[in-house]
Amino acid sequence: MILTDENIRRMKDAAARYPRRKSAILPALTIAYRQVGHLNDDIYREISRAIGIPTLEIAEAATFYTMFPKEPVGKYLIQVCHNISCSLLGADSLIAYLEDKLGISKGETTSDGLFTLISVECLGSCATAPMMQINHDYYENLTPESVDSILEQLRAEA
Amino acid sequence: MTFYSPVITNAKEAATNEKLHLFKYVEDPDQPKIETYESRGGYQAWKKALTSMSPDEVIDEVKKSGIRGRGGAGFPTGVKWSFVPKASTKPRYLICNADESEPGTCKDRVLMERDPHGVIEGMAIASYAIGCHLMFIYIRGEFGHGAEVMRKAMDEAYIRGHLGKNIRGKGYDLDMIVHTGGGAYICGEETALLNSLEGERGMSRIRPPFPAIEGLYACPTIVNNVESLATVPHVINRGAAWYCSLGTEKSHGTKIFSLSGHVNRPGNYEVELGFPLRSLIYDPAYGNGIRGDRKLKGVIPGGSSTPFFTPDMIDVKLDYESLAEAGSMLGSGAVIVFHEDTCIVWAIKKLIHFYRHESCGKCTPCREGTAWLEKIINRIEAGKGEPGDIEKIENICENILGRTICPLGDAAVMPIQSAVKHWRDEWQYHIDQKKCVVKSEFAF
Numbered sequence: 001m002i003l004t005d006e007n008i009r010r011m012k013d014a015a016a017r018y019p020r021r022k023s024a025i026l027p028a029l030t031i032a033y034r035q036v037g038h039l040n041d042d043i044y045r046e047i048s049r050a051i052g053i054p055t056l057e058i059a060e061a062a063t064f065y066t067m068f069p070k071e072p073v074g075k076y077l078i079q080v081c082h083n084i085s086c087s088l089l090g091a092d093s094l095i096a097y098l099e100d101k102l103g104i105s106k107g108e109t110t111s112d113g114l115f116t117l118i119s120v121e122c123l124g125s126c127a128t129a130p131m132m133q134i135n136h137d138y139y140e141n142l143t144p145e146s147v148d149s150i151l152e153q154l155r156a157e158a
Numbered sequence: 159m160t161f162y163s164p165v166i167t168n169a170k171e172a173a174t175n176e177k178l179h180l181f182k183y184v185e186d187p188d189q190p191k192i193e194t195y196e197s198r199g200g201y202q203a204w205k206k207a208l209t210s211m212s213p214d215e216v217i218d219e220v221k222k223s224g225i226r227g228r229g230g231a232g233f234p235t236g237v238k239w240s241f242v243p244k245a246s247t248k249p250r251y252l253i254c255n256a257d258e259s260e261p262g263t264c265k266d267r268v269l270m271e272r273d274p275h276g277v278i279e280g281m282a283i284a285s286y287a288i289g290c291h292l293m294f295i296y297i298r299g300e301f302g303h304g305a306e307v308m309r310k311a312m313d314e315a316y317i318r319g320h321l322g323k324n325i326r327g328k329g330y331d332l333d334m335i336v337h338t339g340g341g342a343y344i345c346g347e348e349t350a351l352l353n354s355l356e357g358e359r360g361m362s363r364i365r366p367p368f369p370a371i372e373g374l375y376a377c378p379t380i381v382n383n384v385e386s387l388a389t390v391p392h393v394i395n396r397g398a399a400w401y402c403s404l405g406t407e408k409s410h411g412t413k414i415f416s417l418s419g420h421v422n423r424p425g426n427y428e429v430e431l432g433f434p435l436r437s438l439i440y441d442p443a444y445g446n447g448i449r450g451d452r453k454l455k456g457v458i459p460g461g462s463s464t465p466f467f468t469p470d471m472i473d474v475k476l477d478y479e480s481l482a483e484a485g486s487m488l489g490s491g492a493v494i495v496f497h498e499d500t501c502i503v504w505a506i507k508k509l510i511h512f513y514r515h516e517s518c519g520k521c522t523p524c525r526e527g528t529a530w531l532e533k534i535i536n537r538i539e540a541g542k543g544e545p546g547d548i549e550k551i552e553n554i555c556e557n558i559l560g561r562t563i564c565p566l567g568d569a570a571v572m573p574i575q576s577a578v579k580h581w582r583d584e585w586q587y588h589i590d591q592k593k594c595v596v597k598s599e600f601a602f
Contacts, residue, residue, distance in 0.1 A: 065340025
């Protein structure tokens with residue numbers, strides 16, 4: 001079993017809350033993603049058992065939504081917004097800066113497994129650009145100095 | 159306690175300007191607490207609606223106020239509510255659309271994170287008006303913090319008896335579910351949102367039937383934007399006549415504009431509809447001019463899906479009619495400012511990448527068209543454009559426009575068409591000279 005008993009229970013609760021159980025797919029995927037950090041077929045099977053919806057339907061929905069990585073990523077998933085408002089305020093150079101600091105290219109994970117760097121579509125934080133999301137938190141109005149201290153802090157916490 | 163998001167707002171102005179109402183308390187970290195919200199008259203509109211108005215009277219008041227959907231489409235909110243069939247015996251549902259993802263738009267996040275009870279109160283009144291007993295808020299998956307704030311506020315609202323069974327002893331039951339998405343722009347489109355909420359892939363549905371007739375679980379459903387719903391308590395408290403006195407003759411009320419890009423003070427600003435676009439960009443209280451004292455090159459006034467303005471077009475008022483007359487749209491109220499160092503081909507490359515990525519793939523013109531557009535625009539940007547590419551872009555755009563089930567196809571095309579129209583020389587230069595007129599290199 002990958003999912004914790006507590007999370008299985010939360011998924012069952014979600015399924016009971018909606019008029020139709022199938023609506024609990026996204027909540028269940030979110031719970032699983034927050035626990036594991038990514039999704040895969042084994043997880044879809046466990047969700048299926050938890051909420052009583054066929055595995056295929058779980059996978060069908062999950063593969064539509066890009067927010068959930070479908071393979072393992074680093075402990076910290078750095079998601080830099082590359083859409084227009086962030087780009088106007090330097091998203092391209094922010095990505096290049098992170099690539100340089102982490103010694104990886106976009107799409108890669110550092111060899112110590114700590115950081116995966118990707119760029120993503122608009123995160124709805126346009127007036128505090130440029131910005132990035134690391135796991136589930138937003139980091140906004142970024143500068144080289146703030147990026148340095150964020151990475152330092154994460155390394156210290158890891 | 160500090161705010162999660164450091165975004166600038168004009169809450170100070172709103173605190174003393176009687177006409178502004180959505181942003182009055184958004185700089186007060188205590189506002190999300192129910193005691194604070196209630197102490198400022200919160201939930202009085204919900205009480206008034208439930209105890210002294212019939213559902214039809216609520217709908218009439220909101221209709222009379224003239225408030226229009228603030229998510230982008232601009233459809234009159236009260237009229238939408240009146241489409242729910244009175245005779246239907248099926249359950250009815252209200253969904254607050256908080257899947258905020260139109261590039262440039264970051265206003266609903268502020269309302270959820272900083273004044274969550276205002277959103278819940280508006281949702282409750284709307285639910286009562288349409289006879290709904292289970293309401294949802296669909297929040298984009300990345301807004302985990304916003305969802306947390308909303309859940310906490312919801313729990314408080316239950317405890318204080320604003321939600322739950324037999325509210326205020328009036329025999330009316332209302333429950334609420336906070337639902338989060340999975341990072342898909344398309345789910346902000348109401349029919350895709352319905353599929354997503356049902357646990358399906360977020361693909362749009364053919365209309366009719368419209369959601370008000372057959373929406374969630376094939377039951378009558380109303381989907382309203384966060385800002386629209388947050389406005390409702392103010393309309394009920396102060397009356398439609400008051401709301402009609404704000405804004406212009408035809409566009410009533412206030413609107414939150416998300417100002418981003420090359421301005422000195424990006425932020426969220428609540429202003430009366432009809433506010434001058436030039437003032438929003440240049441007034442020190444708002445955008446405070448263009449970064450680095452550069453010259454303005456262009457403005458997208460209503461989110462990335464709306465046509466560009468050139469600098470000679472910005473003496474326009476920010477309201478539905480004026481912006482439409484000037485050839486663009488109010489949209490979601492996201493004003494994106496570009497200065498002279500921006501290559502228009504580079505900017506459009508960013509946008510078409512987004513629309514190609516977010517197309518759900520259901521309609522061929524959008525699925526294939528956005529991919530072709532991206533391929534051609536990328537090659538022009540990379541200095542490998544071919545003669546005839548501009549005409550190809552125009553042709554593909556024409557073949558997407560109006561030929562898709564949902565507005566994503568049109569949304570992808572409109573900024574491109576206007577960018578080609580306004581800066582055709584620059585596109586041609588890019589193809590002929592195999593480089594940008596100006597290189598978009600922005601340090602962060």
